[in-house]
Every structure is written in C-alpha cells, then in structure tokens.
Amino acid sequence: MMRLTVVALLALSMLSPLAAKADCTTPAGVEADMYYNTTYKRVQFCDGTNWINMGVSFAGTVDNLGNHTATQALNMGGFAITNAGAITGTSITGNGTALTALNASNLGSGTIPDARFPATLPAVSGANVTSLNASNLASGTVPTARLGTGTANNTTYLRGDGTWATLGAGGGSLDCTNVSSSSGVSNSRTVACDAGYTATGGSCYRGTGDGGIICSPASNGWSCSSSAGLCHQVFARCCRIQ
Structure with missing residues (x-):
C-alpha cells in the first residue's frame, strides 16, 4: 500500500507543469532561453537577468551595443559612429577636418600656425598695442598729428621741439x-x-x-x-x- 502511494505521487509530480521562472523581461524568459530580436535583428540569450546579444546579425545591417561596458578596445572596422550625443574621453586622435563649432577658449597648449590667420587681418583697435617699431612701417603715411603739436598745413613747418610753427610774413626777418x-x-x-x-x-x-x-x-x-x-x-x- 505504501509503495503504491509513493508511485502515485511521483506520477502526479511529473504530470504537473513547472512554474516559469521569468528572470528576463520583454519578453519573459529564464536563464539559457534564446530568441531572435526582430527589432535589432539579433539572436539573444537570457543570462538570468538580461537579454544578451550573441553577436550574430542575420540582416547584417544593425549593430546595437545597448547598455554595455567594454572590457577591451572597440574596433569599428571602418564604420562611422553616427547620431551620437556627447563623446567624452581622456584623448581623441585622428583627422579633425570634419569637426565643427570648435571653441578656441578650449585651446590649452600649442601654437596656432601663421597659415591659419587670414592674409588681411580684420580691422581692430590697436590702442593697447605697445613697443611698436617705426622701422617696420612699409606703406601708408604717418598722420601729421602724430609728428608734433599745433596745426600742420602749407604755412607751417615742424620745429625740432616737435611743434608746428608759422614762418614770418615774406619769409621773416x-x-x-x-x-x-x-x-x-x-x-x-x-x-x-x-x-x-x-x-x-x-x-x-x-x-x-x-x-x-x-x-x-x-x-x-x-x-x-x-x-x-x-x-x-x-x-x-x-x-x-x-
């Protein structure tokens, strides 16, 4: 009688369905379950908590890193990173010809080459420029007001003391x-x-x-x-x- 009871209990336990352990969500799954994600076109498996990409892309057109922390260098294989937000890092190397909206206030070292300045500089105030060398004047005319005091015209001459003076009538006596x-x-x-x-x-x-x-x-x-x-x-x- 006791042997019959044990056999009956075993049979009932085998016929009863096991409760699903939904460790992964959207969709629900348990550890070791696999399914094909039609949105990202990736085969994924449940690691007991999250759905993990298995690195196989059947369409071959979409890569999705998701919420991922890299453990080695990321090789893009020549592909571009597009639609990115802010990219931060300790250093960025490469060709910067396509970079736009750069802020010169962030220049912390180095010297801007002369070739990066325009051939004709914009008109700005030189009021605070000092120690200019008049020997470097290559064109233009120095205004008479910069040579001396007084009125400079066709009836005056510049004296040695830096004053524009008038000659006497008829050449003076x-x-x-x-x-x-x-x-x-x-x-x-x-x-x-x-x-x-x-x-x-x-x-x-x-x-x-x-x-x-x-x-x-x-x-x-x-x-x-x-x-x-x-x-x-x-x-x-x-x-x-x-």
Whole structure:
C-alpha cells in the first residue's frame, strides 16, 4: 500500500507543469532561453537577468551595443559612429577636418600656425598695442598729428621741439645779437646762444702772455681753450628768423 502511494505521487509530480521562472523581461524568459530580436535583428540569450546579444546579425545591417561596458578596445572596422550625443574621453586622435563649432577658449597648449590667420587681418583697435617699431612701417603715411603739436598745413613747418610753427610774413626777418662770456684769464671759456637762436660765428679775446689759444665753435655757441690761461673772454654771434 505504501509503495503504491509513493508511485502515485511521483506520477502526479511529473504530470504537473513547472512554474516559469521569468528572470528576463520583454519578453519573459529564464536563464539559457534564446530568441531572435526582430527589432535589432539579433539572436539573444537570457543570462538570468538580461537579454544578451550573441553577436550574430542575420540582416547584417544593425549593430546595437545597448547598455554595455567594454572590457577591451572597440574596433569599428571602418564604420562611422553616427547620431551620437556627447563623446567624452581622456584623448581623441585622428583627422579633425570634419569637426565643427570648435571653441578656441578650449585651446590649452600649442601654437596656432601663421597659415591659419587670414592674409588681411580684420580691422581692430590697436590702442593697447605697445613697443611698436617705426622701422617696420612699409606703406601708408604717418598722420601729421602724430609728428608734433599745433596745426600742420602749407604755412607751417615742424620745429625740432616737435611743434608746428608759422614762418614770418615774406619769409621773416633776420634777428641777430652778440653774447659774451665773463672776462678774466682762464684756461677755457664758453658762451652759448639763447634758445631759439643759432650761433653763426664767434671770436675770442686773448690775454697777455706767452702761449696760444684755440678759438672754435661749441654747442650752439663759441669756446676758447688755452693751456697757458690766456682765454680772457669769448663772444658769439647768435641769429634767428622772426
């Protein structure tokens, strides 16, 4: 009787359907189940949690990495990555001719080659450019306002002090005066013309005694030198146009 009961229980257990263990979803499946995904055209298997691509594409037109973390380098086999969002990484190498909308603010090193600048630079303010060398001026004309103060026109000339000045009527008249040094014997004496005048000549008054003197032009004036102390007084003729 007991043996019959055990046999009956075994038979009933074999006839009863096993409960499905839906470890994978959409569609439901258990570990080791396989099915063909018609959306991505891939054969997939259930690993107990997720449907995993088996790497076989029957259509051969669609690749889908899905939610995947690579464990080795990804070889695209010459195919492009399209419709990508932001791509981040430690470095990107390759031909960048097709890159657009680059931000120059992100340049962190290197030097931009001269060939990347236009032949004619855009017009910008040079107010903050310093230490320019006038020897590098190759064309154009320096404005008269940059040469001196005053009004530059056909009736003025540029003086040595950087001022545009007007000549007197009819070319002006010559104004001359004589200036002299202090007197008394000395080894050297010098006299200079006042500002605005130019020395046109001069003379020296020699003291008594043996020896010679040297009487010659000096810086806008006249001078005398003598090793015997015979320079008594120096005169200079100073003239200007007024």
